[in-house]
Amino acid sequence: MEASEIHEILRAEFDHAIGEELGSEQWPVVSVEGARIAEVSTFLRDREDLRFDCLSNLTGVDLADDNQIQVHYNVFSYQHRHQLTLCAGTVRLDPFLPTTCGVWPAANWLERECFDLLGVRFVGHPDLRRILMPEDWVGHPLRKDFVEPDEYHGISTRRESLLKL
């Protein structure tokens, strides 16, 4: 299905929760109101002529200048061979979004990664733990204001440049 058609269908169903159509014809991007991302996802998956049954990727971006964290959902339909990127924003101070684990099971680990690296809380996630960093790590490394700690369990994270020696 064409990108503009998908956008029209979403606009008709969710009205103002759907933002402007971004991206290109080949790589369509639709911004979605963060609080309604789970509803929109369920709709995209279940509607007969859309059938976005595969969440290929989920990433986050820290837009510190806009005081926002954006989470991007790349979804794909095996049946109709079309794809879409959903873009949901949330406030940077206390970022949270509804989980999409119930829609796409693949979201489980991807949301854990997003939580680990950016600190986005996915409300309703069955097992929201860190997945890459150690359990006792402090902070979220992909935040723009993240400061690397000087040491971790007595292991210094600093090393003199070998070129200076």
Added chain:
Amino acid sequence: MSLINTLPESVVTTKVDDLLNWTRKSSVWYMLFGLACCGIEMMQTGGPRSDLDRFGMVPRATPRVSDLMIVSGTLTLKMALRTKLLYEQMPDPKYAVSMGSCANCGGLFQLAYSVCDGVDKVIPIDVYVPGCPPRPEALTEGLLKLQDKIQQERWLVKKPDAAEAVA
């Protein structure tokens, strides 16, 4: 009187330390500890083409029966604690080889937030093998250097001065 002509031909005289070290260096069992792409080269080194078996080196899957740990690959901070634990589980005398740029100093990833830049911050290292990744020849060279080091060790008499005095 020289002993050489009085003993049968099958008798060899040597120092006990040398004999012990010769047996130890000829059966260095190394623990498989591949962390990244260097691990692939380590497997190649143990494979038929490079064949570490000819030096008596056999890969082991557990630290409890290993003499040598070859840390091959990028060491993350999360893994660093486990590395220390595994090293402490190895029985003495034990050795560690740092293989590749990442294990030596963090390599390409040393500025990353999650990477421990240098395995020598966690455990003592006997031989550093440079390269990214080192070829099997390079690792073999490093392990031969380790064998040399083992051969030089003294067990019966710890202090070199005392050994001179006895002699």
